Amino acid sequence: MKLLKLLSVLYILLFSVVLLNCGGDEEEQPKSPIFSDVEIITLYTPDAIEISSADTSNFKFTFCLPSEVSYAVLGIFYSAVPIETNGNTFTNPDNLIAGSRTGLTGWGRGEVSASNLYEFDNIDDFNENKPFSLSGTYHWAVWGYDKWGNLTHASEQWEVIITY
Amino acid sequence: MIKNIFQQSEKLLFICVFIFMTTLVLRTVSLYGATRTVGAVNFTNHTGSSGLQYLSTALPESITATLSQIKNINVVERGQLTAVVKEIELGQTGLFDEKSVKKTGKILQADVLFIGSYTGNPVEVILSLKAVDVKTGRVLDGKVVKAPLKDLFDSTNQAATSMSAIISGAAIGTLSITTTPDGADIYIDGLPVGKSPIIETKLPEGKHTIKAVKSGFIEAETTITVGKNTRDTWSPYLAESKVRNRTDIGANVYYFIPFNENLKAAPLYAIFLGQSFQRLYMGAEIGYSRIKHDLDISSPFGTLTQERWYDYFLIQGHLTYAPFEINSYLQPYFGIFGGWGYLVDYRKSSTHSDDEEKLSSQHIWSLGPKAGLTIAPFSKVSLFLETRFLFTPQKVERKVYESRGILGGLEEKQTVYYFNAFSIGGGIKLYFN
CATH class of the missing domain: 3.40.50.10070 (TolB, N-terminal domain)
Structure with missing residues (x-):
């Protein structure tokens, strides 16, 4: 009898743990910055993974840039492969498709409108003459430099799905 | 006929040269006397x-x-x-x-x-x-x-x-x-x-x-x-020479002018201790200089200037000779020097609490000639002006950085160059005796 009670309690505990873990997997975004040995840049929005394409003209990428960051980049990557880095550079730069940075039209410190994104020139910068419209599934992240050009800050990568 | 004239001219020319040479020899003999x-x-x-x-x-x-x-x-x-x-x-x-x-x-x-x-x-x-x-x-x-x-x-x-x-x-x-x-x-x-x-x-x-x-x-x-x-x-008057054995200490400052375009000219401060043996002088010097070598990096954000500098510590031995005095107040000298140095490469950084990041350090040997002028060499205190050429037999390392654009951080590269420099400056000496 006692053994049966004990088994019942263990079963309930085990079930509760499994239930909690499953629920967490579904909505959680990655929590570590895309580069190692850097300070964190906090991302705010869009925190929801799925966004209707009807809303893209209104939504903004928002984030918090610490004061030490003099220059920053918002990068939009194809979502098929997550953003990968080694040291202070990307190992899959071909996945960078668009974004914005300090100095380009529409760049705001801490916010960039989805309508102010530009295509990557496939060399080392965005092409301000080629605006980019979101449509599909992407990863996005923000990284920042100090005033001497050193990569000092980075955010985690978040996924966003633009649905029709 | 023409041939005859030509032969006559040739003879005349020979006679002229002979007379000229004879005159020259006789004149030389008359000037200097016969042996x-x-x-x-x-x-x-x-x-x-x-x-x-x-x-x-x-x-x-x-x-x-x-x-x-x-x-x-x-x-x-x-x-x-x-x-x-x-x-x-x-x-x-x-x-x-x-x-x-x-x-x-x-x-x-x-x-x-x-x-x-x-x-x-x-x-x-x-x-x-x-x-x-x-x-x-x-x-x-x-x-x-x-x-x-x-x-x-x-x-x-x-x-x-x-x-x-x-x-x-x-x-x-x-x-x-x-x-x-x-x-x-x-x-x-x-x-x-x-x-x-x-x-x-x-x-x-x-x-x-x-x-x-x-x-x-x-x-x-x-x-x-x-x-x-x-x-x-x-009937010359021979001024008394006050050259004698003396011990001195002093300090000097030089304007250190490196030949490499990446390095900026900077003051070099030193103190020294020396001993003269009549006209010969031996001394030891320790010095310090902060030599800037800022790095311009071209990036999508514009040209970023990275503040860079070497802290240069040196210990050198000097050997000079003062061959004569111009008068009692001016004594020229020349000599050689050589020694060891320690070069530490720094850059400004926002990720280090003391705002500077040590990139590398290295030992550096140097040697070279020098020449100068001592003012009031026989007084208790004298001044001097000096120029030096510092030659470093081995090359100095310098890390440089290039932008990867927006694709990550700076790319580090190692470069080397000679640390040769010219310096000009002066100082003050205090004699113990």
Whole structure:
């Protein structure tokens, strides 16, 4: 009898743990910055993974840039492969498709409108003459430099799905 | 016809060249005098001391060696004298007559004979020296040298040198030299002629460089043009030289100017300790400089300037020589230096709490020449100005960074270059003694 009670309690505990873990997997975004040995840049929005394409003209990428960051980049990557880095550079730069940075039209410190994104020139910068419209599934992240050009800050990568 | 004219012209040209060359040679001979051949027979010992007998051959040997350095004078090898000494017996009697001199001169093929006799003792030897014209038997010039044995050879050679002007047959003038203080060694055209005062020494016509040197005094030098039968005087004041052994400490600052364009000129501060040994100086120096080498990085955000600098610590040894004083207030010097240095490369950083990040460090050896001028070198405190060329045998490392654009952080690359530099500066010295 006692053994049966004990088994019942263990079963309930085990079930509760499994239930909690499953629920967490579904909505959680990655929590570590895309580069190692850097300070964190906090991302705010869009925190929801799925966004209707009807809303893209209104939504903004928002984030918090610490004061030490003099220059920053918002990068939009194809979502098929997550953003990968080694040291202070990307190992899959071909996945960078668009974004914005300090100095380009529409760049705001801490916010960039989805309508102010530009295509990557496939060399080392965005092409301000080629605006980019979101449509599909992407990863996005923000990284920042100090005033001497050193990569000092980075955010985690978040996924966003633009649905029709 | 034309051929004939051409041959005539050729002959005329040859005659012109011949006349020109002959004139040139004759003029040269008349300017410098004909070469005279001089011999010196053994001197006569009247001291009564067999211990001084060696002077009878040693002094003429020394005279011929000295005269052989003088222009327009040939000397007869002393070895040839052995054959004639017995015959004429000048060496035994010290007496000479016109006949024996002519005979000796003919055998030796000499124009002038040096004949001498000496008396006295090692404390003071008195030498009577004569230069006799072989053709006429006439005494051209004579000197009496009084000197202790230790100075006898110097004094004799000086006397022979001063007699050389007449011997050479050139037109002569006289020069008297007095110095304040007296007792200075006098050099005429680089040859020692005695101690000042020197009264009416005979010199061939022309320019002569005269130098007075006395230990403990600043030497004096001049150029005098002696004319035929002129009488010149030179009376320099020899300022006391205060060169002595001294110990000093001091500090200096230099403007360090590297040759590499990446490095910016910067002040280099140093302190030193030194010791002079008369005109030689040895010192040790420790120094420091902060040398900027900012790096411009081209990036999508514009040109970013990374603040960079080397902290340069050095320990060097210095060896200099001060050959003379311009006057009591200015003393030039030159020398060499070399030593060890430690170079630390830094950059400004926002990720380090002290705002600077050490990138690398390395040992660096250096050496080079230097030259300078000491102001008031004999005072208790003196100033100096100096220039240096610093040469580093090995190359210095420098990390540089290139932008990857927006694709991550800076890319690090290693470069090397020589750390050679020129520096100019000055300092202050404080003497302990």
